Amino acid sequence: MQNLFRRPSGIYVLRIVVPAQLRQVYRKREVIASTERRQSTVVSHPIAAPS
Secondary structure (H helix, E strand, O other): OOOEEEOOOOOEEEEEEOOHHHHHHHOOOEEEEEOOOOOHHHHOOOOOOOO
């Protein structure tokens, strides 16, 4: 996953770019969310979208 990064603390974070059309509304260029996990095997599996 390209948007998943490991911080120096070992915690994995997800970084998502905000589309240019929404930057004025959201007032950010990217959204960063912590997975609160140190194991990549736990966070590397995608979450299934509800059907």
